[in-house]
Amino acid sequence: MTRSKQVLTACALAVGVLGGVMNPALANNHGTMAPADNHATAMAKERKTGGVHIQRTIAKKAKNVRGKPPRKAVCISVHRPGGSPTYGKACFQPHGDRFWIKDKRSDGFHIKTLAMPRGNTQTWYECKDLKGKRAGWTRCGFSKSMKENTGIVFWVLAMKGDKTMGQSRQAPARS
Numbered sequence: 001m002t003r004s005k006q007v008l009t010a011c012a013l014a015v016g017v018l019g020g021v022m023n024p025a026l027a028n029n030h031g032t033m034a035p036a037d038n039h040a041t042a043m044a045k046e047r048k049t050g051g052v053h054i055q056r057t058i059a060k061k062a063k064n065v066r067g068k069p070p071r072k073a074v075c076i077s078v079h080r081p082g083g084s085p086t087y088g089k090a091c092f093q094p095h096g097d098r099f100w101i102k103d104k105r106s107d108g109f110h111i112k113t114l115a116m117p118r119g120n121t122q123t124w125y126e127c128k129d130l131k132g133k134r135a136g137w138t139r140c141g142f143s144k145s146m147k148e149n150t151g152i153v154f155w156v157l158a159m160k161g162d163k164t165m166g167q168s169r170q171a172p173a174r175s
Helices: 003-016 036-048
Strands: 056-061 074-079 086-093 098-103 110-117 123-129 137-141 151-160 163-167 171-174
Touching: 056 137, 074 151, 074 163, 074 171, 086 110, 086 151, 098 110, 098 123
Parallel strands: 056 123
Antiparallel strands: 074 086, 086 098, 098 137, 110 123, 110 151, 151 163, 151 171
């Protein structure tokens, strides 16, 4: 599978989870969300017409770092379907727009995060930890490309090659 197909596959998976993310095109005149059936219809039309219209994905490989995420970071974990074991953990640090990733098992899987600004399905941020459990915490920074004070949602995924083995719930944060 080519790199672009991998990213599109992962993003399509994530967009499938986005039922609660507000899309400005679906808001009514009062600034609140339009009825859920309109959102479902829009998502179905988008899938029918070829899927996600991603204009850019900013992808980085996580680097080894010392230390750990700050206490105020928003963290989520990815587990095997059914709950246990925990494959990995990811945290978003708003100041500096950094994703921290920790692989928690020596199982041959790698851990990555996918993130997008709320209401903008055309820009994606991806951070992959290919270093394994022995690396401890790793980190990617997006301070030069992520707008400040913007709402984002992110997920952490456990991957075996191109196959998703586990996916967290979505986590909201602010850059």
